[in-house]
Amino acid sequence: MRRYVAVAALLVAGLFVGFTGAEAQSALLNLPDTSQHARVAQRIGITDIAIDYHRPLVRGRKIFGGLQAYGQVWRAGANYNTTIEFSDSVTIEGQPLPKGIYGLHLIPGEVSWVVIFSRNSTSWGSFTYDPAEDALRVTVKPQTIENHEALSYDFDDPRPNSAVITMRWEKVAVPFKVEVNTTEIVQQSLRNQLRARPRFEWQAWMEAANYLLSNKLSAEEAAKYADRSIEIEDRFENEMTKAQALNALGRKAEALAAREKAIAKGSQPQLHDFARALQAQGR
Numbered sequence: 001m002r003r004y005v006a007v008a009a010l011l012v013a014g015l016f017v018g019f020t021g022a023e024a025q026s027a028l029l030n031l032p033d034t035s036q037h038a039r040v041a042q043r044i045g046i047t048d049i050a051i052d053y054h055r056p057l058v059r060g061r062k063i064f065g066g067l068q069a070y071g072q073v074w075r076a077g078a079n080y081n082t083t084i085e086f087s088d089s090v091t092i093e094g095q096p097l098p099k100g101i102y103g104l105h106l107i108p109g110e111v112s113w114v115v116i117f118s119r120n121s122t123s124w125g126s127f128t129y130d131p132a133e134d135a136l137r138v139t140v141k142p143q144t145i146e147n148h149e150a151l152s153y154d155f156d157d158p159r160p161n162s163a164v165i166t167m168r169w170e171k172v173a174v175p176f177k178v179e180v181n182t183t184e185i186v187q188q189s190l191r192n193q194l195r196a197r198p199r200f201e202w203q204a205w206m207e208a209a210n211y212l213l214s215n216k217l218s219a220e221e222a223a224k225y226a227d228r229s230i231e232i233e234d235r236f237e238n239e240m241t242k243a244q245a246l247n248a249l250g251r252k253a254e255a256l257a258a259r260e261k262a263i264a265k266g267s268q269p270q271l272h273d274f275a276r277a278l279q280a281q282g283r
Contacts, residue, residue: 035078035151042155044163045182046189048087051104051165053077055150063170064108073116075125076106076167077151083121084165091179092117093138102135106167106174112139113174143173183217194225205229206238209245219248236266240274 035054042049056078061067068074076082081103088099092115103118105126117136118129151169161182166175190208197204209225212218226242229235239262246255263271 033079038152040153040155042158042163044158044178044180045160046088046186047090047180047182048085049090049155049163049165049178050085051082051153052085053082053104053151053153054079055152056169057151058147058149058170064172065110068108070108070110072107073126073129074106074108076104079125081105081118081121081123081125084117088180088185092136093140093176094179095136095138097136100135103129103133105129108172109142111141113142114139115174115176138176140174140176143175145171145173147171148173183215186211187217187221200232202229202232202235202238205232206241209238209241213241213244213248219245223249234265236262236270239265 033054035056037053038055039050039052041051054077064070082105083101084104085101086097086099090097090099097117100119101121103116103121103123105116105118107114107116115138116129116134119133119135120128120130123129145168148168148170151167154166154168156164156166156175162177162179164175164177166173168174190211194204194208205225206229209222209229212222212225223242223245226238226245229238230242239258243255243258243262246252246258263274266274
């Protein structure tokens, strides 16, 4: 009888412990993470790039070639997948990658590292990583650095069309270059933006034309934008923009006519600024 009582008591205790554990696991408490959550972002042209990750510490351990073995897929952080998001299509180390959110994984190596962009961005770490879900893999060279206690991702060497994303942790830096076709993306974006602007705004069409001209892009498209701005409201500013577009197209007589029309519409301060600009150009 005592034996049965003891067994029953153990079963009840087990049920109680199990219930308590389940409750603890399901509790949604706001507590500090051992590996702190971080998010870094960079805009290249008008393309937004963001990396979401957790930052483990070295704490005196040997990380690469120790805690994290060479040749094995690593989550590139801690806890959930490290993710990287691109608002437009990019190239990574010269290889095309469509816009979207990707799970970022790394394969450490003594001589080279593999950077993996996975279509699965919602897993816990790399435990369920599947190569069949790879969108892109590139191989890069690691660099030796001074000890870097907390894992970090940085956007180095930002340029109008590119940046270098660098993972730093322990004594290793792993850079990979991201490039953006800013010219093409902006031109397409302008077309989309202008379709959505109120039809009475002359400024937006002129701004688009000025951008194309200042960046030596499509003068023909700039002339069309200037014409549309003039249709909405004929002003000194957009007539001058039209003159610049026509001049870039080699249509000198039409450019002169547009400039004369602008001068006829100009205020005294506008004409003064125009004259000063001509002086600065030696004209």
